[in-house]
Amino acid sequence: ETGVTQSPTHLIKTRGQQVTLRCSSQSGHNTVSWYQQALGQGPQFIFQYYREEENGRGNFPPRFSGLQFPNYSSELNVNALELDDSALYLCASRTGGKDTEAFFGQGTRLTVV
Amino acid sequence: KQEVTQIPAALSVPEGENLVLNCSFTDSAIYNLQWFRQDPGKGLTSLLLIQSSQREQTSGRLNASLDKSSGRSTLYIAASQPGDSATYLCAVRPGTNAGKSTFGDGTTLTVKP
Numbered sequence A: 001e002t003g004v005t006q007s008p009t010h011l012i013k014t015r016g017q018q019v020t021l022r023c024s025s026q027s028g029h030n031t032v033s034w035y036q037q038a039l040g041q042g043p044q045f046i047f048q049y050y051r052e053e054e055n056g057r058g059n060f061p062p063r064f065s066g067l068q069f070p071n072y073s074s075e076l077n078v079n080a081l082e083l084d085d086s087a088l089y090l091c092a093s094r095t096g097g098k099d100t101e102a103f104f105g106q107g108t109r110l111t112v113v
Numbered sequence B: 001k002q003e004v005t006q007i008p009a010a011l012s013v014p015e016g017e018n019l020v021l022n023c024s025f026t027d028s029a030i031y032n033l034q035w036f037r038q039d040p041g042k043g044l045t046s047l048l049l050i051q052s053s054q055r056e057q058t059s060g061r062l063n064a065s066l067d068k069s070s071g072r073s074t075l076y077i078a079a080s081q082p083g084d085s086a087t088y089l090c091a092v093r094p095g096t097n098a099g100k101s102t103f104g105d106g107t108t109l110t111v112k113p
Helices: none
Strands: A005-007 A010-013 A019-024 A031-037 A044-050 A053-057 A064-068 A074-078 A087-094 A108-112 B004-007 B010-014 B019-025 B030-038 B044-051 B056-059 B062-067 B072-077 B086-094 B107-112
Touching: A005 A087, A010 A019, A019 A087, A019 A108, A031 A074, A044 A064, A074 A087, B004 B086, B010 B019, B019 B030, B019 B086, B019 B107, B030 B062, B030 B072, B044 B056, B044 B062, B044 B072, B072 B086
Parallel strands: A010 A108, B010 B107
Antiparallel strands: A005 A019, A019 A074, A031 A044, A031 A087, A044 A053, A064 A074, A087 A108, B004 B019, B019 B072, B030 B044, B030 B086, B056 B062, B062 B072, B086 B107
């Protein structure tokens, strides 16, 4: 167990809807990153939050947005869901140093129908 | 743009065999490289983290090496067991953007009893 927990574990949504995924980071970790993993591929970086500010973003449209709270937990919001958004969404937490180890949660499996 | 390649995509070996998984990356300006294990439909479990200044790291039956100048890392698994069956992913954290880790697509290992 890494101490990083994500909820829910599975979710089914209809195209066009909005979804919020949640991540509770490991104790003492102030940096959270979100990744999207399609079947058979490696995770793709969505964005990162450090002390409640977004400080890095991958090649994802603005309908992917996030928040980090004072306790360093985080949310990923996706608006106007598309079928291609179906994937495993992973969050990772670490301390703020550039060379620190990342610990991942178990992921949220999102299916868009 | 950093690209990470893992070869082979799949590997099947008999129990007890020693094996090597390969990871190559195109940009040698990295902070660190991390190896992960992923069981089907699950999150990522960190195996080993190698800082850019290090050459190798060991944990139990696992040994990871890093040759930054040639853009290569290997994960050596000694005396493989059926429980080692999983997908193994490598990820590099670049020096220019500490938030964005780039992953390979993984090597799926099957260890036959």
